[in-house]
Amino acid sequence: METALDPKVQEFMDKVQAKYAHEPEFVQAVQEVAEVIVPYVEENKKYKDAKILERMIVPERVFIFRVPWLDDKGEYQINTGYRIQMNSAIGPYKGGLRFHPSVNLSILKFLAFEQVFKNSLTTLPMGGGKGGSDFDPKGKSDNEVMKFCQSFMTELQKHIGADTDVPAGDIGVGAREVGYLFGQYKRLRDEFTGVLTGKGLEFGGSLIRPEATGYGCVYFAEEMLTFAGDELKGKTVVISGSGNVAQYACEKATQLGAKVVTLSDSSGFVYDPNGIDAEKLAFIMELKNVKRGRIKEYAEAFDGVEYYEGEKPWGIKCDVAMPCATQNELNGEAAQTLVNNGCICVAEGANMPSTPEAIHVFEQNKILYAPGKASNAGGVAVSGLEMSQNSNRIAWTAEEVDYKLKLIMQSIHQTCVKYGKEEHSDFVDYVKGANIGGFVKVADAMLAQGLV
Numbered sequence: 001m002e003t004a005l006d007p008k009v010q011e012f013m014d015k016v017q018a019k020y021a022h023e024p025e026f027v028q029a030v031q032e033v034a035e036v037i038v039p040y041v042e043e044n045k046k047y048k049d050a051k052i053l054e055r056m057i058v059p060e061r062v063f064i065f066r067v068p069w070l071d072d073k074g075e076y077q078i079n080t081g082y083r084i085q086m087n088s089a090i091g092p093y094k095g096g097l098r099f100h101p102s103v104n105l106s107i108l109k110f111l112a113f114e115q116v117f118k119n120s121l122t123t124l125p126m127g128g129g130k131g132g133s134d135f136d137p138k139g140k141s142d143n144e145v146m147k148f149c150q151s152f153m154t155e156l157q158k159h160i161g162a163d164t165d166v167p168a169g170d171i172g173v174g175a176r177e178v179g180y181l182f183g184q185y186k187r188l189r190d191e192f193t194g195v196l197t198g199k200g201l202e203f204g205g206s207l208i209r210p211e212a213t214g215y216g217c218v219y220f221a222e223e224m225l226t227f228a229g230d231e232l233k234g235k236t237v238v239i240s241g242s243g244n245v246a247q248y249a250c251e252k253a254t255q256l257g258a259k260v261v262t263l264s265d266s267s268g269f270v271y272d273p274n275g276i277d278a279e280k281l282a283f284i285m286e287l288k289n290v291k292r293g294r295i296k297e298y299a300e301a302f303d304g305v306e307y308y309e310g311e312k313p314w315g316i317k318c319d320v321a322m323p324c325a326t327q328n329e330l331n332g333e334a335a336q337t338l339v340n341n342g343c344i345c346v347a348e349g350a351n352m353p354s355t356p357e358a359i360h361v362f363e364q365n366k367i368l369y370a371p372g373k374a375s376n377a378g379g380v381a382v383s384g385l386e387m388s389q390n391s392n393r394i395a396w397t398a399e400e401v402d403y404k405l406k407l408i409m410q411s412i413h414q415t416c417v418k419y420g421k422e423e424h425s426d427f428v429d430y431v432k433g434a435n436i437g438g439f440v441k442v443a444d445a446m447l448a449q450g451l452v
Contacts, residue, residue, distance in 0.1 A: 009038045016057065023106035025327065029113050029352060030057050032359070032371070036435040050451075052443045059112065061085040064105070065155045067133055069147045071140075081152050083131035083159055083167075086112035089445035092163055093129030094119055094380060094387075096170030099177065103134045107327070111170075111351055115380070117438030118373040121412045124384035129165055131156070137172050138292075149180035157185050162193040162390070168383050169198040171326070174244070175210075179203075194390025197383035206386035207398040208405060209379075214248025214349060215402070216378015216409050217322055221347035222256060223413040224368045225320075227428065230344075233257030238318040238343075240264045241325035242288050242295050245349045245376070249322050250281055262313035264325065265295040269313040271306045272298075317341040324349030332357030339365045348372035359431065366427060374412050374434040381408045412437075 005013065009031075016030050034053070041047045067079040082105065085093045095115040098108070108130045116128030133152060137145050160167060169178050178198045185195055192204075199205035208215070222232045235258045239246050242263040250260045259275040263284060272280070283301060287293040299307035314321065314334035321343050323330045327350065335358035338346070345368040348354065352372060354362070362369035382405055389395055396404075412434075419440075420433020 005035065006039060008042055009034050012038050012053075020106075023109060025106045025352075026109040026113065028328075028356065029110035032352070032356065032431070033113070033117070033435050033439075036432045037439050040436055040439070046447060047443050050447055052446055053439075055446065056087060056116065056439075056442065057113065059084050059086045059109065060088060061159075062105075063131075063156075063159055067135065067148065067152045067155070069144075069151045071144050071147075077148075079133050079135040079148070079152075081131070081133045081155060082108050083156060083165070084108050084112040084129055085159070085165055086128040086130070087116045087442060088127035089442050089449060090120060091125035091127045092161075093165035094126035094168070094383065095129040095131070096168045097173045097177075097181075098130070098132035098170040099135045099137050099172030100132070101134055101136045103132045108132060110327075114351055114373050116442060117435060118377045119380055119384075120438040120441045121374060121415060121434060122377050122381040122384060122408055123411055124381065124408075126166075126380065126384050126387075129167070130170075131167060132170065132173070135172075137177065142176070145177060146180045149177055150184040153181045153184040154188065156181075157188050160185075160195055162195050162387075166194065166383075166387060167196055168380070171243075174198075175200055194387050197386040199386070204386070204390050206382055206389055206401055207396065208401040209382050209386060210244060211248040211251070212382035212405055213245045213376050213379030214250070214324070215252045216381065216405060217245070217249050217324070217347050217349040217375050218252040218256065219378065219406050219409040220370055220375040220413060221253075221320060221322070221345055223410055224345055224347070224370060224428075224430070227413070227417065228368060228426070232320070235259070235319040235345075236261055236317070237320045237322060238262045238313050238316050239322045239324055239349075240269070240313055240329060240353075241323075241350065242284060243324075245379075246322075246324040247281065247285055247288070249324055249349050250276055251278070253320075253322075254278065254281070258320065261318070262316055263295060263298070264313055267294050267296060268307060268309040268311055270295055270298045271308065271313065271316055272302065272304065274304055314338055315341075318343055320345045320347070322347050322349050323353035325353065326350055327352045328355050330354045330358050332361055334358065335361035339367060344368060346370065347375040349376050351376065363429070363431070368428075368430070370416075370430045371434050373438060374416055374430060377412055378405055378409060381405060
């Protein structure tokens with residue numbers, strides 16, 4: 001069921017839709033922001049007169065380039081590479097690289113747009129960007145991945161730098177890919193700088209970076225529950241995905257006393273009513289990170305586990321849900337099922353995993369709902385901490401980085417409360433709080449810097 005938009009929001013979105021109808025994911029991301037920001041701008045003349053939101057939705061630069069490479073059979077392969085430099089008002093462009101067959105301009109623009117707000121919320125001096133390619137690392141040899149990464153970076157290196165644009169990993173871009181990309185950058189530019197984050201510890205990476213997005217998501221959920229007079233301990237948690245974010249969200253939630261009962265991949269999900277403890281999670285990490293196996297193998301390895309082929313886990317009864325897989329994985333029907341089953345908190349570990357219909361269901365039912373720009377900001381926050389360590393030629397301990405990460409997630413929560421708490425009520429609209437909180441800092445910087 002669609003909700004009618006505010007007339008001013010509708011007027012704004014009609015223009016966006018007319019111009020970007022061929023970019024549905026980007027239009028969806030803009031609408032989520034516009035529903036909150038357009039009314040706010042109407043009340044703040046300085047932002048309206050300077051057309052700040054209209055300027056924010058247009059990238060400062062977009063690079064699209066050919067990526068040719070040779071496979072192990074000696075055959076020519078050609079992919080398309082992208083880099084969206086969305087906004088640099090508060091710092092150098094910062095955002096991941098995604099290697100996946102689904103990558104296109106619309107998806108990367110939506111991710112870059114989200115990144116602007118997310119990076120602003122971290123309090124660190126980082127602008128927003130995103131990039132990647134329709135290259136699929138799955139099924140490729142290390143040699144093929146290396147050749148692709150070297151070809152990709154040969155073009156990308158012309159447009160990035162430690163004080164210009166600092167990419168990182170994302171879906172399909174892990175430690176292996178970042179290593180190959182960094183090696184080629186260093187070779188071509190003859191400089192050792194913090195131009196990429198998510199690097200190996202041996203060459204400038206930060207401790208806790210792999211864990212950061214998942215840990216941060218759980219820290220944010222914990223903050224929401226605490227503010228509402230509740231706690232995470234003892235809660236049943238449903239998580240989608242089984243990659244980096246899902247794995248570490250599972251780990252941290254378990255450490256804090258919750259019981260995680262599901263993980264998933266593109267083939268289906270597993271339900272373990274006894275909970276995915278540290279030993280079982282170690283099995284999943286070996287399965288997914290080393291063997292590149294499928295989640296159904298978990299059901300074959302442990303007693304009492306059910307596997308649901310081709311389904312998502314939102315029908316499982318839970319207190320807390322953490323969508324940690326990909327965009328638009330949780331629709332309105334699934335959201336209503338979660339509400340009907342007693343779910344009280346949803347924290348997004350992925351980027352835009354909830355459809356607009358799902359978000360409206362959460363809002364109508366006063367669910368504690370954290371959009372990804374707030375709850376999954378932990379990854380880019382620690383990327384920013386990695387940049388700081390690189391700039392100062394230092395390395396913090398895991399405990400120091402984890403402590404700083406938790407402080408940043410607490411700060412993001414405080415910002416959301418500041419801008420999202422309803423009058424005469426303790427309820428916080430986290431969508432409103434995150435969007436306005438992220439917008440104001442960037443908008444004020446843009447005003448200060450003039451029409452550029």
